[in-house]
Amino acid sequence: MNTANASDIVITSIHARAVNVPLEHPVRTSVGVISTSPLVLIDLHASDGSVGRAYLFTYTPMALEATRQMVLALGEALKGQPLAPLDLDRLLAQRLRLLGRTGIALMACAGIDMAAWDALAVARGLPLVELLGGRRRAVPAYDSHSMDGVELGVERARRAVAQGFGAIKTKVGYATLAEDLRVVRALRQAIGDDTQLLVDFNQGLSVPEAVRRIHAFEGEGIAWVEEPTLQEDYAGHARIREQVRLPIQIGENWCGPGEMAKALDASACDFVMPDAMKIGGVTGWLRAAALAQARGLPMSSHIFQEVSVHLLAVTPTCHLLERMDLAGPVLAEPLAFENGTAIAPPQPGTGIAWNEDAVRRFEVRAC
Known part of the structure; x- marks a missing residue:
């Protein structure tokens, strides 16, 4: 020290x-x-x-x-x-x-x-988590995948389950609803009923089309539907929420806690997932966590897993850490995951050091 x-x-x-x-x-x-x-x-x-x-x-x-x-x-x-x-x-x-x-x-x-x-x-x-008043503890994570199609999607999903992840996310929004359902059903069959399946439309649908596709997903065991329409359309997300039974997740594109507050005021989502960079770093995250706590909304992370593992450990409504390794090849010690969880490293700071x-x-x- x-x-x-x-x-x-x-x-x-x-x-x-x-x-x-x-x-x-x-x-x-x-x-x-x-x-x-x-x-x-x-x-x-x-x-x-x-x-x-x-x-x-x-x-x-x-x-x-x-x-x-x-x-x-x-x-x-x-x-x-x-x-x-x-x-x-x-x-x-x-x-x-x-x-x-x-x-x-x-x-x-x-x-x-x-x-x-x-x-x-x-x-x-x-460690950052201790500086912020928390303790190093296991944070549950989900393995974040792509629009991989059936073959690669099933391969990656099975690997994630074997590694102990209790949730995986896949990106959807294929050309047709039939293709979306084909992928989702193949993944559900591969991972079984005990693993959560999350889907992400990446803002790709109109509000009416989002409602149509989410209705079709309602029997497929989906734990959340992420960004079904344009992220800034909070009223549109609210209309979707009113018409479907699956939880709506948004937040990775909120530019600061002020935008998050506007989305929550519009009743745009059931879950929240700020991005450490776009929400304003550690300082912005802490303010966002207070907003989520006030509304009782489960809060997950978007990428930036190395700092997010510290931040979620001090987040009152901590939900899931996104595992998507964007920086691992240039890090001296990438964040370790075990049995579908991650723990903030013990060294001072966030643990980020360059290779x-x-x-x-x-x-x-x-x-």
């Missing part, structure tokens, strides 16, 4: 690198395919020698350099500031008031927030 008084620790520099990491399975959805994992790796250096690390997922390689530059620009503005994440959040909100903390700016702020909390936990000699050989192999340098 570092002995410096935490109130005396300041940020000395923030570095950012871009990598484009291969995926074992491309992420196929009803609205497009993600064939690689484009990441911005952040290193926040503090005056006591602590280093906080985080990564951002930009979905497309086209956004890598713009996101990296935004992190660097905001990092310059934070040099010399105390390592106090809540104060940093207020400062960044003020600096971006006119521009707006949305899009790439929101992502960059969240990445810095996660790195700042990581550095603070390292400085205190505590520098892999980073050099996959690094994308600006032209």
Whole structure:
């Protein structure tokens, strides 16, 4: 543990690198395919020698350099500031008031927030979950799959069950309802009745078509239906909820707790699943968890499994951790799963550290 008084620790520099990491399975959805994992790796250096690390997922390689530059620009503005994440959040909100903390700016702020909390936990000699007042405990996870079709879908589902996962998710929204049902029924037969089956439409349907397809799913043992229509259409999700019996899950695209509050006010969902990057990092997640607790809504995570395992452990309505390994190839120690659960690692911080050989192999340098 570092002995410096935490109130005396300041940020000395923030570095950012871009990598484009291969995926074992491309992420196929009803609205497009993600064939690689484009990441911005952040290193926040503090005056006591602590280093906080985080990564951002930009979905497309086209956004890598713009996101990296935004992190660097905001990092310059934070040099010399105390390592106090809540104060940093207020400062960044003020600096971006006119521009707006949305899009790439929101992502960059969240990445810095996660790195700042990581550095603070390292400085205190505590895992992040313990810094936040919780304890390291097993968090149940679901194995997150793609629009894989029947053959690959069944293969991946059986592997997940063999690894002890009590829930799997598949992406649906095929060209026809008949194809959706063919895949769902094949997966249900493969995993048996004791494993939860979750489905994700990735915003691919109109409200009437969502109602039609969800009605058809109601006898298939589906535990939740994710983003059946446009994520920002909270009224549309509310209309779907009124007409179907299956629980509706949304939240991965909420840009900050304010958007989450609007969705909850509209009664748009039964479950919530914020994304650590889009909701505003650790700081945004804690605010989102309070909203979920107030409404009694089970809260799951979207990607970012390394930090989310800490955050869900302090979330009052903790539900399921999404297992989708986007950064594993560039991590020194990827998050471990055992019997369908994950536990935050014991070392100080989040446990994120880079495999520098892999980073050099996959690094994308600006032209």
